[in-house]
Amino acid sequence: MKINCYKTYWFLFSLFAVCFTPLHANDSIVFHDARFSKNLKDFVTINISKKNEGPFSTDKLDRFASLDDKRSFFYLGFDVAQAYSKFTLENQSNTSKEVILSFSYPFLEDVSVYKVDQGDLKLEGSVGINLLKQGVERTWKVSITLLPKERSLYYLVFNKSKGKPLATDIIVQDSDTYYNTHTFQSVAIGSYAGLVLLSLLFTTLIFVFIKRTLFLLYGLYLTILLIFIGSYLGYTNLLLPPESLDVGRAIYVISIELSTAVFILFAQQVLMAKKYLPKLKKSVEFVIVFQFAFRIFLHFMANSMYAAQVELFMKLWYLTILFLIVALVIEVFVYLKHNKKIGAYFAISYLFMAIGSILLVLYHSFGLLKFSFYGLPGIFYASALEVCFLTATLTLVVGQIYQERNSLANKLVLQQQKFLNAFVQGQEDERKRVGSELHDNIGSKISNLKRLFSTKYSDEKMQKEFDDICEDVRTVAHSITPAEISLVGLSGAIDELLETIEKTEQLTINFNTFQFPENLNEGISTHLFRIVQELLQNVIKHANASCVDIQLFGHKNSVTLSFEDDGQGVAQKNTSSGIGLKNIRSRVTQMNGQLLFDSLPDKGTSVLVIIPTKYT
């Protein structure tokens, strides 16, 4: 975009133009062929009347009082009903020129521009929501055409309802400059909408995944903010039918109200006001509810009461908003004190919005200061920055939450795994200890005792008793430890196990090995033996099976246990539970193996255990 020197200066100037601009020297705007862009307020005086004087005419001029106003924009106070300004346009070029007066405030009620033509007033154009005429662009504008070398006097006339202050910029530009600026604004607004929509999508996704109301609240805030900014930038004037343009203002009022409320509530949550400033939080919430209810009540239900005391109510409203923003700023700083890292981002984003809001309120209520850039209001930029920062911050927060959760979950799983492993290992050790104690020590001693006795007394009954005790000890010892694994290997131990089971159970068990290594290490053998034992117990207890196939396969780098039964099977969902299966899982994990379990009702169960052997 081409900006000449003069224009740059003007933008910088208007950027920080606080109310102390020097008074205009005269009321003439003179222009040549070059582009120009001027702030009308620098050239005119405002004359106001507190009564509505009816249709404007030059003979009523003495009913208006001149206003000594140093603001850089047009501001009509609460009690003003009608106002006018007089200005002269002079076209020094040799071609006719189109000059455009654009108004920044979208909710003008009734503004007309008259040209003094041979002593008469000629209407050049009128805009405003009360005129039931729809603009084709989002901002109000009046277009005036000046002939070559023409110099004319114009009157700008405002009609407004009392009680509502009016603050607007009026820029006088040649049509080219106007459309340039307009293009820039469109791009900026489009980007803004894109940013907000993206953030909205993002926060919705986060909400779906994390299920924290905070993100829903943020999404709500974004939506309302978009509506608010949209209506403030005048889009309601485009979208609504001409006869209900006033609804735009209602939307603006509700959305600014709601967005303030949600913004503050959201901030309360994010800034953890409950923790740091519980009292302030309560009063803030009270004020929000009060303000919202009151404003809605006045606007829609008690309109006459509102109309009578508009000024009071408006001042009250602005005050509550100021209070909320101040409270927010306090909260930001308290939060910043407690949370250094992420807090800073939050604080920055909130400060943007808080400052933007203060500026907005001060501008529209008391006309105190103005902040705009390229014809777009400060609040627009403030909220864009805020959304940017907030979304980034929330992303960081989500990252943090995920990291915490992940590390916590990992720790938990690891802990559980450790516990279970320790438990299984402890069980195994204890079994081994008790088993060998019974088997080797106590068993041996009893056998010995028996022999000692038998050499001295040859009592058949006693001998029998001794034999029974030995048998019992042996049975118990063997049921708790497969000590013979080291003697006969895994397949031998399983053979033995099957023999005892087949004695008591109505179960056909086929057991085969296929190139299964004989010298498999004892740890793995014991685990696999226990797994087979556990699976068989499950089958006997629950499966109602008649046939079981147990197979051991030796592969290149692994061994596989395959266990199939023709029982009733289990539904897939129940497979992960059960102490037995948990135990098995733990054993398999300890061996770095894999447990594959598949079962369908009435189709039997198949269990595969794959144990790597290369690195063990």
Add this chain to the structure above:
Amino acid sequence: MNDQPRKILICEDHQIVIDGLRSIIQDFSGFEVVDAINGYSNLYSSLEKYEPSILLLDLNLPQKNGLEILQELRGKNNDIKVLILTMYNKKTIVNKTITHGANGFLLKNCSSEDLLDALNHVSKESGFYYGEGVVKSTKPDPLKEDEFYKRIQLTPREKEIIKYLCDGNKVPDIASAMSISPLTVETHKKNIYRKLGVDSSIKLVTFVHENQLL
């Protein structure tokens, strides 16, 4: 011929059992306990020193178990008579001791008469001595031992997967058709290949057809 008592070496890790055996064998004429050791570590020094003719061997020993000791002795062509003395009364174990060349099998809770019988048996005869109550190993089931028969014993799940494989299905399709995980199918397939001794799906199909497995 009781001129020279036969020398017995006890290999056992419980002192009380050793003491008991010593006191019982003392009463047997013709037998003498020359040494008792706790395990593998001092086995060879004792064998060299006393040159015993009978080894009373426990199976459950600290460093090397009895079976391994037996295997090693026979591997070194040591033909000392080995009499297993253990608590384990399991067919598989008895069978293993026989295949590894033991001469007899006694349970620890045997009577002194049984012990004497066993000692006499191993010193004079060549057959395997079964102690009182020791489970006799039955003749192995010829059908069960047959490698081929063993190979073609397919489980229902394996049959199902073979059917799919022979129809030319790939692992992921089989998995989804059977609603089990691909890894499960893959593992079954690997097992089947190992079992039937094939290494490709073509060989599998040929094998299945030749032997009419399905």
